[in-house]
Amino acid sequence: MKRFRNTQSVILPALLLFAISVAMIPNAKEPIGVGVKAPKDAEVLFDGSKKMLDEKWTYWEGPRLKASLPIKWKIEQDPAGSGTVMNTNDPAAAGGLYGAADIVTKETFRDFRLHVEFYVSKAGGNSGVYLQNRYEIQIFDGDTTSHGLGAVINESPSPYKLYNGIGKWNAYDIEFRAARFKDGKRTEPAMVTLYLNGKKAHTNQKISQVWGGPNSGIDGGNDGGKGVTDTPGGLKLQAEGHDVLYRNIWIKKMDIKEANTDF
Secondary structure (H helix, E strand, O other), X not given: XXXXXXXXXXXXXXXXXXXXXXXXXXXXXXXXXXXXXXXXXXXXXXXXXXXXXXXXXXXXXXXXXXXXXXXXXXXXXXXXXXXXXXXXXXXXXXXXXXXXXXXXXXXXXXXXXXXXXXXXXXXXXEEEEEEXXXXXXXXXXXXXXXXXXXXXXXXXXXXXXXXXXXXXXXXXXXXXXXXEEEOOEEEEOEEEEEEEOOEEEEEEEEEOOOOOOOOOOOXXXXXXXXXXXXXXXXXXXXXXXXXXXXXXXXXXXEOOOOOOOOO
């Protein structure tokens, strides 16, 4: 019995120490990067099928709209994997006519966690991911400026070195907090944290306005883009007449109380 008590006196403190150490381990980050699957509490916005494209997306009815339903973005075989993807090269947007055939989710969002994968087929490929159909995360092969790939357009530098390049899949993982308002006036700007291909590119980047004018997204025509409103918006993907592909798009609604999107 004495030997047992001694063993017990060693094991119990050890177990207690282990339990405390586990409790102190911070929560693991959500999976990020190319190929990650949607968590159970997320909504899949595009699974590669024409059915989901038509069910969850529509053309954005901006001032330059030249396309008509059904959506003309083609569903194609994934050039670097299995399954199917969508191609932004809508005939109505030929020549880079942005806003002519952009697509937007029918559902609108405020705060969220977003995953989008994109593939640039040729040099100079151009598209864009619009948060709330307002704030563009640029996709522009060859552009390393604040208007370039991975930039929160005109608000941040381009993290171009994290880009996988032409003919390879890339992933944006984003946590976004919408602008806050009180009595109809903006009190806090929108904010975003973004990973490109699993590497952190922007942390709590504030977004001051909508860029690109009325053809770019909602509020673009309000006070030169500075007149941001409290209207929720959908996720928009831009057609610019280029072979830029998308796949594996999912979103998780959030309610981010504090001005912090770091994850």
